[in-house]
Amino acid sequence: MPSITRDGVRIQLFINAGLQADMAHLDALGADGVGLFRTEFQFMVSATLPRLEAQQEFYKNVLDVAQGRPVVFRTLDIGGDKAVPFLPREDEENPAMGWRAIRIALERPVLLRYQLRALMAAAAGRTLSIMFPMIADMSEFKAARNIALKEFARFERLDIERPAKLEIGTMLEVPSLAWQLDPLLKLVDFVSIGTNDLMQFFFASDRSNPRLTDRYDLxxxxxxxxxxxxxxxxxxxxxxxxxxxxxxxxPLEAMALIGLGLRRLSISPMTVGPVRRMIRSLNVKQLEDYILDMIDLEDHSLRVKLRDYARDHLIEL
Structure with missing residues (x-):
């Protein structure tokens, strides 16, 4: 069943994945692809750094199951609450804002090169889409991108089959990066907004703190x-x-996001059905006109107004 609104707007629904077992949902749900493949799980369960061949086989199997549908691999987002046995764990007062993700990768570039080498070998002859997590500014993105491009050139230099196309993007989950969008958008092939971390940084609010979860509304x-x-x-x-x-x-939040202009959502497989039903019951043009009038208000939250709008327009939530 396609995710098309009542006024004919196509919304692409991708799934988030991290295990090979997750890939079975692609066909079952009719998803458009994998918008976020978390690569760190393979590393978190291994006592030592996974061998290059093991990584390559894992990624190749993921791409094989996708059967040409896009898969976006996020490079390692380890550190913080995602410990790996082969790296020393540091006690940090704010692990979510500490030594993790791209910060580890740029400090230990061999780890990033090793993973990129496995990804490129796995995607030989196909499109490879990779994105970097926790990028805070252009210097970090350019450094990570340069490592990827050097690995890509290495394949050609050694006459090893490489991906037919390499797409390099970034997660936007650190607010500071939004103030370098103009130069960033000249270099990236795509952007993925990661709201889980983005919103806790945006509000300076720990999303795991029960005293704050209801105070700051997305x-x-x-x-x-x-x-x-x-x-x-x-x-x-x-x-x-x-x-x-x-x-x-x-569904309610997804409705708001579509009203803001988003046409590509990557979500948990179990939520595809409810979100798709919502999409098929709404009129995007009406929703856009409504929400653009609302976002300049000084309200603490638009949740009640959006829920009332959905009820009045028979949008399935």
Missing amino acids: LSPPALSFIRMVVKACDRAGVPVTLCGEMAGR
């Missing part, structure tokens, strides 16, 4: 305005933008 005007700013910048630059995160898997 459907607040500041949060929605920020997302719209990023989406519009990507649209102007002609750069595909996807939103992945728990937010996109909840």
Whole structure:
């Protein structure tokens, strides 16, 4: 069943995955592909750094099951609460904002090169899409991108079959990166907005703290305005933008995101059905006109207004 709105707008629904078992959902759900493949799980269960051949086989199997549908591999997002046995764990007061993800990769570039080498070998003759997590500024993205491009050139230099096409993107989950969008969008092939981390950094609010979870609503005007700013910048630059995160898997929040201009959502497989039903019951043009009038309000949250709108317009939540 296609994810098309009542006024004929196609919304692409991708799934988030991290295990080979997750890939079975692609056919079962009729998803458009994998918008986020978390590569760290293979490393978290291994006592030592997984061998290059084991990584390559794992990624190749993922691509084989996808049968040509896009798969976006996120490079290692380890550290913080995602410990790996072969790296020393540091006690940090704020692990979510500490030594993790791209910060580890750039400090230990051999680890990143090793993973990129396995990904490129696995995708020989096919399209390989990779994105880097926790990028805070252009210097980090350019450093990571240069490592990837050097690995890509190495394959050609050694006459090893390499991906037919290499797409390099970034997660946008650190707010500071949004203030370098213009130069960023000249280099990236795509952007993925990661709301799980983005919103806790945006509000300076620990999402695991029960005293704060209800205080800062993702459907607040500041949060929605920020997302719209990023989406519009990507649209102007002609750069595909996807939103992945728990937010996109909840029908009310997904409705708001579509109203902000998003046309690509990457969500948990179990939420595809409810989100697709919501999509098929809404009129995008009406929704866009409504939500753009709302995001400049000074309300703490637009949740009640959006729920009332959905009820009045018979949108299935």
